Amino acid sequence: MIYIALKDNKIVHVCETNSEQGIIGSLNYEGITYYDQIQQIPNDYFQGKVGNDVREFNSNFEFLPLSQRKDYVIIPEGMKIEGEEFVPLTLKEKIDQGLITLSDREKYDEVSKQIMSKTVYELAEAGVITIAELKKYQIDIIKIGFANEFINGYFYSETLGINVDLRRCSGKFGEDINDLQNVQGLIDDFDTLENYEKYYVGYENEVTSSMFTLDQLESLKMEMIRCARNRWVKKRLKLVQIEQCTIAEQIKNIIW
Amino acid sequence: MTMFDSEFTNILWNGEVAGRDPDAEGDYYHITDGQADQNYWQEKLADTIGSLTTVPASEFLILYGGVVSDSGSGQVDISECVARGRDADGNRRLIHIPALTNVALPSGWNDGRPIWVIARYDFKLGTATRTHRAGTSYHYQLNDTYAGDSNGYVSTGTDDLFVDSDPVATDTILGKFTMTGTTFVDLDIRSLTYDQDMKNRLYPVGSFYVQYPDAASNIDATAFPVAQRPATMFGGTWVEQFNTEAITFYTGDEAGDQTRTAGLQADQMQIITGEMNAIYTSGGSVAGPLRGGSSVSGAFKNGAATNWLPAVDTGAGKQMHFDSSGSPNARTGTQTKGKNRLIKLWKRTVL
Numbered sequence: 331m332i333y334i335a336l337k338d339n340k341i342v343h344v345c346e347t348n349s350e351q352g353i354i355g356s357l358n359y360e361g362i363t364y365y366d367q368i369q370q371i372p373n374d375y376f377q378g379k380v381g382n383d384v385r386e387f388n389s390n391f392e393f394l395p396l397s398q399r400k401d402y403v404i405i406p407e408g409m410k411i412e413g414e415e416f417v418p419l420t421l422k423e424k425i426d427q428g429l430i431t432l433s434d435r436e437k438y439d440e441v442s443k444q445i446m447s448k449t450v451y452e453l454a455e456a457g458v459i460t461i462a463e464l465k466k467y468q469i470d471i472i473k474i475g476f477a478n479e480f481i482n483g484y485f486y487s488e489t490l491g492i493n494v495d496l497r498r499c500s501g502k503f504g505e506d507i508n509d510l511q512n513v514q515g516l517i518d519d520f521d522t523l524e525n526y527e528k529y530y531v532g533y534e535n536e537v538t539s540s541m542f543t544l545d546q547l548e549s550l551k552m553e554m555i556r557c558a559r560n561r562w563v564k565k566r567l568k569l570v571q572i573e574q575c576t577i578a579e580q581i582k583n584i585i586w
Numbered sequence: 587m588t589m590f591d592s593e594f595t596n597i598l599w600n601g602e603v604a605g606r607d608p609d610a611e612g613d614y615y616h617i618t619d620g621q622a623d624q625n626y627w628q629e630k631l632a633d634t635i636g637s638l639t640t641v642p643a644s645e646f647l648i649l650y651g652g653v654v655s656d657s658g659s660g661q662v663d664i665s666e667c668v669a670r671g672r673d674a675d676g677n678r679r680l681i682h683i684p685a686l687t688n689v690a691l692p693s694g695w696n697d698g699r700p701i702w703v704i705a706r707y708d709f710k711l712g713t714a715t716r717t718h719r720a721g722t723s724y725h726y727q728l729n730d731t732y733a734g735d736s737n738g739y740v741s742t743g744t745d746d747l748f749v750d751s752d753p754v755a756t757d758t759i760l761g762k763f764t765m766t767g768t769t770f771v772d773l774d775i776r777s778l779t780y781d782q783d784m785k786n787r788l789y790p791v792g793s794f795y796v797q798y799p800d801a802a803s804n805i806d807a808t809a810f811p812v813a814q815r816p817a818t819m820f821g822g823t824w825v826e827q828f829n830t831e832a833i834t835f836y837t838g839d840e841a842g843d844q845t846r847t848a849g850l851q852a853d854q855m856q857i858i859t860g861e862m863n864a865i866y867t868s869g870g871s872v873a874g875p876l877r878g879g880s881s882v883s884g885a886f887k888n889g890a891a892t893n894w895l896p897a898v899d900t901g902a903g904k905q906m907h908f909d910s911s912g913s914p915n916a917r918t919g920t921q922t923k924g925k926n927r928l929i930k931l932w933k934r935t936v937l
Contacts, residue, residue, distance in 0.1 A: 345825045345935065346817035348774060355936035356823045359791065374812045379830050408920065 332376050334384075335365035339402075341382045421445065434458050454578035461581070465572050468581050472572070475586025476565040484533035485557045489549040490542060493533035496557055510554050513547055520544045587643050587678075589633040594626040595619040625677055632670050632678040639783045645678055646671055646758040646777040652683065654703045654761030656770035660696045661688045662703070664747070664760060669705040669777070671758035674733070674740045679707030681758070683732045691765055692745040698766040700773065702749050704757035706733035708741045785820040786937050795824070797930040809928065816932045823936035832921070853921035 333353035335343040342365050345356045353368055369384070373391040378384075383402035388394055396403065396414045408429055409416040424430045425438055425445075432438065432445065435458060439446045448456065454464040483496040497509040516523070516530065528539035530550075542550075568584055575581045596610050603609040635649065636642045652667030666685040673679050683705055695701055712727030731738050734747035753759060762775035789795065795816040799809040817824045831850065844852045911918045 343825070345823050346815055346932075347823035347936065348817070348821075352823040352936050356825060359935040360825070375806045377806065379826075381830065406920070 332371040332374065334369050334371060334376075334378065335362065336367040336369065336384055337365045339384050341378050341380050341384065344376075344378060344380060451578050451582045454581075461576070461578065464578055464581050465575065468572050468584060469569055472565060472568045472584070472586050476561060479561060479586070480558075483561070485553070487532070487550055487553050489546050489553060490530070490532065490537055492535045492537065494530075494550065494554070495533050496554070496561070498558065510551065510558075513551050513554065517544065517547045517551065520547065587645055589636065589642065590630065592622075592626040592629040594623050628680070629678040632680050635670050635680065639778075639780065640787050641778065641783065644778065646754075647783070648705070648758060648760065648777050648779040649680075650780065651685075652703075652705060652760035652776075654763060654772070656763075656772075657688050658768065659688075660765055660768040660770075661690050662763070662765075662770065663687045664689060664703060667705065667760065669758040669760070671705050671707060672756065673707035676756075677707075680730075681705045681707045681732050682730060683734065683760075686734070686744070686747075689734075689744050689747065692748055695748065695750065696765040696767055698764050699750050700762060700764055702753050702757075702762050702775075703747055703760040704733065704749055704753050705760055706741075706746070706757050708733050708735060708738035710735060710737040710739060782821050786822070789816065789820050789822070789934050791822075791934050791937055793934045794827070795820075795932045795934070797932060799927055799929070802927075810930055816934070820934075821937075822934050824932040825935050827931045827933050829930065832923075855922055 331346070331348065333345055333347055333350065334341050335353060335357055343353065343357055343360065343362050345353050347353055347356065350368055350370070357363075357365065371378075371391050376387075376391050377393060378387060378391070381404055383399075385402050386394060386399040393399070396411055396416075400411050403411070405411060406416060408419055408424065410419050410423070411417075419427065419429070421430070421443060422438060422440075425432060430445075434456065435448055435453060436445050437448050437452070438444075448458070450459065450464055450467045453459045454461060480496060480498045484493045485496055486492075487494045495509045499508065513530070516528065520528070525539040528542075530537050530542065530547075568586065571584050572581060575584070595615070597608055599609050600607045601609065603611075606612055632645075633642075636644065636647060639647060641647075647670040649668040649670065651665045652669060653665045655663050655665075657663040664683065664686040667681075667683050669681045669683075671679060671681050691701065708731045709728045710731045711725040712729050714725065714727050715723045716726050718724050731741070732747075733741040734744050735741050736743040738746075740746075749757070759775060759777045762773040764771045764773065797810055797814060797816065800811055800814055801808050803809045812818055815824070816822075833850070836851075839846070839851070844854045910916055
């Protein structure tokens with residue numbers, strides 16, 4: 331039969347023995363002196379363990395439903411009682427209870443309910459990174475924006491009346507997809523090309539030989555050069571602006 | 587108790603009486619010499635049996651049987667037994683009691699008082715007789731018997747099986763009970779049995795016993811029935827160990843393992859590393875945000891190739907997270923475990 335020893339209603343010892351002398355001997359063997367009550371359990375399959383509160387059990391020493399013993403039960407770390415079961419704490423609850431400690435580079439996002447990295451601007455505002463480091467980051471952003479526009483950018487050509495690419499790059503296999511060079515090629519060979527070879531593919535639309543003249547191509551070429559120069563100027567101005575900033579909020583607002 | 591201290595007749599020693607070998611040669615052989623020799627052998631046998639136990643100095647031992655049970659109508663049954671104990675004079679003896687059924691209690695003892703059933707040696711007359719030189723016939727042989735035999739030398743009947751004061755210091759106890767009217771209550775007190783002593787030797791205090799599940803069941807009574815608990819099988823007091831820790835056992839630690847607290851080591855996992863490029867580069871220049879590339883390594887790996895490369899100034903990027911519970915068929919918990927079944931680990935704390 332099972333005997334338990336209690337201290338302030340908490341089980342401090344459980345043993346299988348045939349007498350009260352048995353549990354007293356067992357307590358002595360284990361060196362347990364902090365008990366104030368010994369009880370024989372009339373249930374051979376008593377599930378109580380050291381740490382349980384005796385008030386968690388009914389008169390047959392079976393566990394009460396969780397909801398009825400929530401004031402006494404030991405809740406496992408990282409869990410909470412919901413209805414009749416233990417469920418994991420939410421991420422927010424774990425953070426609030428100190429089970430998860432956020433680094434100075436992390437934050438809890440209420441919308442996604444996830445731990446997220448702080449933005450560089452938040453890191454700078456919190457002093458985790460310096461303004462100089464933020465400027466370097468923002469300069470990289472501007473350079474990336476600039477580079478991206480030279481890969482994917484376009485502008486409206488007054489000469490042709492269509493959007494044309496601002497491409498200044500090579501293709502995946504090394505093919506020439508530099509639009510300025512393409513236009514220059516048309517100009518250079520304009521007199522020798524057959525009509526069917528004279529066409530220009532813009533950003534979305536195509537124009538053929540009947541729709542443009544050599545002068546228009548020269549004009550388009552200048553539009554492309556000026557447009558590119560504008561982008562270079564835009565980039566330079568933004569980099570200068572960034573260098574002149576003194577606080578993160580100013581830097582954050584300088585975008586491509 | 588001193589064992590092996592009984593004396594026997596000197597039929598061996600020489601050198602004290604000139605011309606006699608042994609010294610006792612020619613002396614009269616007294617009847618008390620024969621009685622002493624009988625006692626010598628009885629005690630030597632009893633002491634030898636005691637020596638085979640873990641408590642050789644204990645005079646009271648049940649070798650087998652002697653179970654006291656209710657036979658109804660205010661009477662008891664006592665199964666056949668052999669015990670080590672004493673006679674009425676305190677001499678050490680082996681005692682045999684045959685199976686006894688429907689044994690009545692001493693008159694008036696069914697009043698709820700505690701009653702002990704004892705095994706005490708006695709002897710009785712044998713069946714054979716012969717004519718004494720004085721002219722009368724007498725029994726020249728004796729039989730072993732027990733207190734409770736109506737033909738005993740001391741014992742006058744079954745009442746002598748019972749006492750109502752604790753005989754722990756004088757007799758072998760087969761059982762203790764109360765009888766109130768005809769209601770029998772076993773108080774579960776007996777002298778040490780040889781069977782229990784062997785189990786005590788096999789599982790001394792401090793021994794551990796692993797109880798494996800008897801059946802594939804989540805029900806405690808089915809998987810770990812009381813009948814298979816060590817306290818039931820081996821007696822004594824047993825305490826279940828580490829039953830709140832869900833642990834396995836290791837023979838030692840390696841450098842770098844989690845530090846133990848009170849002997850318990852927290853779960854840990856093998857270090858898994860990985861790396862992803864923070865910013866995708868092309869030709870040494872920053873060319874875009876994170877995407878799979880050659881600098882992905884370790885626990886991370888590239889997926890299918892894609893040409894999709896979002897512009898940094900349009901749309902909204904998303905962070906990458908790792909959560910094992912999102913893995914297909916993931917089974918998650920507070921620690922990583924292999925497939926397993928429950929066991930119970932017990933430690934003996936009292937004999």
